[in-house]
Amino acid sequence: MWVSTHVLAGLAIAAALGGPWWLVLPIVVLAHVVMDLIPHWDYTVSKHPVVYGCCDFAASLTAWLLAWFALGMPFWMAFMGPVSGAPDWDVLIATIRGAQARKFFPSHWDSFPHGRSGRAWGIGVQVVIMAASVGVVLAARPY
Ligand SMILES: [Zn+2]
Numbered sequence: 152m153w154v155s156t157h158v159l160a161g162l163a164i165a166a167a168l169g170g171p172w173w174l175v176l177p178i179v180v181l182a183h184v185v186m187d188l189i190p191h192w193d194y195t196v197s198k199h200p201v202v203y204g205c206c207d208f209a210a211s212l213t214a215w216l217l218a219w220f221a222l223g224m225p226f227w228m229a230f231m232g233p234v235s236g237a238p239d240w241d242v243l244i245a246t247i248r249g250a251q252a253r254k255f256f257p258s259h260w261d262s263f264p265h266g267r268s269g270r271a272w273g274i275g276v277q278v279v280i281m282a283a284s285v286g287v288v289l290a291a292r293p294y
Contacts, residue, residue, distance in 0.1 A: 152186050152187060153277055154207050154236040155207050155236070156191075157238075158211040159214055160182055160186060160280060161235025162214065162232040162284060163284035163288050163291075164178060165229075175228075179234055180234065180238065182235060183236075184257060186280070187263070188264060188266050189276060190266035191273045192270045192272070192277075193273075200246070215232045218288060224294050225294060241255050241256040
């Protein structure tokens with residue numbers, strides 16, 4: 152899934168659980184794996200992966216900073232957003248290294264049943280996850 156989808160889901164999980172950070176951290180990383188099982192559309196298969204990737208990174212950074220500064224999330228809680236999205240550095244590094252590059256995160260391995268779908272469902276499901284995550288983050292206030 153997109154990094155921004157993972158970041159928002161990580162923020163929502165952290166906001167909903169409320170801590171402790173050492174328990175939330177493995178849960179948001181595990182959520183990355185579970186989310187990659189859901190059939191979705193990745194822009195890595197599109198004609199403009201760099202453009203989409205830059206937008207995705209900017210959206211992810213914005214979500215994190217908004218949660219931290221605008222919503223006043225504690226640092227550790229806001230940091231669970233980037234932690235949930237961080238495994239996708241694996242995809243970026245492997246893409247730069249070339250088609251044969253090995254990926255290290257389990258849900259990115261070729262043997263993993265990574266969920267794939269067409270654009271309509273694959274984008275729609277991520278928009279629903281993002282909207283639900285924003286709802287959870289807002290509903291959980293104050294943190
Ligand atoms: Zn991933």
